[in-house]
Amino acid sequence: MDQVKIREYDKNKNPFRLFGAHVAAVGEGIKHAIKPKTITLRYPDVSMTLPTNYRGMIRLYKDVCIGCSLCAMICPADAMKMTTWEGKKLPQINYGRCVFCGFCVDVCPVDALRETRVHDAAFQSRRELVFNPDKFNQDFDQTLPVKGTVRKVRAVIDENKGIRYVPDE
Ligand code: SF4
Ligand code: SF4
Incomplete structure (x- = not known):
């Protein structure tokens, strides 16, 4: 293992750093639970x-x-x-x-x-x-197509969300 990798390894073993990473992960989970950024569709109602x-x-x-x-x-x-x-x-x-x-x-x-x-x-x-x-x-x-009412959407790139779906008329 070269010196850079050893330093990186020691840094990751730091308990405060690990605790901080866990808190950040939990925070990210809470953020998504409150305001989900879903990129999946409710198929087959929406396709x-x-x-x-x-x-x-x-x-x-x-x-x-x-x-x-x-x-x-x-x-x-x-x-x-x-x-x-x-x-x-x-x-x-x-x-x-x-x-x-x-x-x-x-x-x-x-x-x-x-x-x-x-x-x-x-x-x-x-x-x-x-x-x-x-x-x-x-x-x-x-x-073969599935019969029923399917809401059609198309994907657009969004600066914040990455991807967003808009109705396809
Ligand atoms: S579908 Fe086309 S490639 Fe396949 S057997 Fe018939 S002619 Fe040949
Ligand atoms: S699309 Fe590809 S995998 Fe499917 S039958 Fe034709 S050659 Fe085979």
Whole structure:
């Protein structure tokens, strides 16, 4: 240990300094209890408007797919697998494994995979996360979003709070 580190170590062992640090931590806790600076949202009542290029669930256009398997080969998470469906080779996806990297969309030579703007679909079991080619072929934007009143907000940078949410009209 060099001299600087030893001095730093001794300073941290000083009981007054430690006590002061504890008091400061408790003070910080009280401050947040009285006037919380929350940066989380009360999802799903409130949800953030995401940028238009934010990657959502992927949709297959099975009539366009040529069954080349490139999407399954490139998938780093082993989420995409080829299957034989109605006599044709088509991909199916396991959303329990997908990391939304978008490699499969980029590699598809015929644009048979596209990213949708669905980011918050909910499922009741892991089995439901496996989309066979028919389920993978659906119009997610119409079928999967959670129904109900969701208050949309967007994040803005605030000098004091760091981040603040304002209604997104
Ligand atoms: S987005 Fe990435 S992880 Fe998900 S299926 Fe495509 S290649 Fe695999
Ligand atoms: S890369 Fe495209 S064309 Fe090839 S199997 Fe996947 S979805 Fe079909």
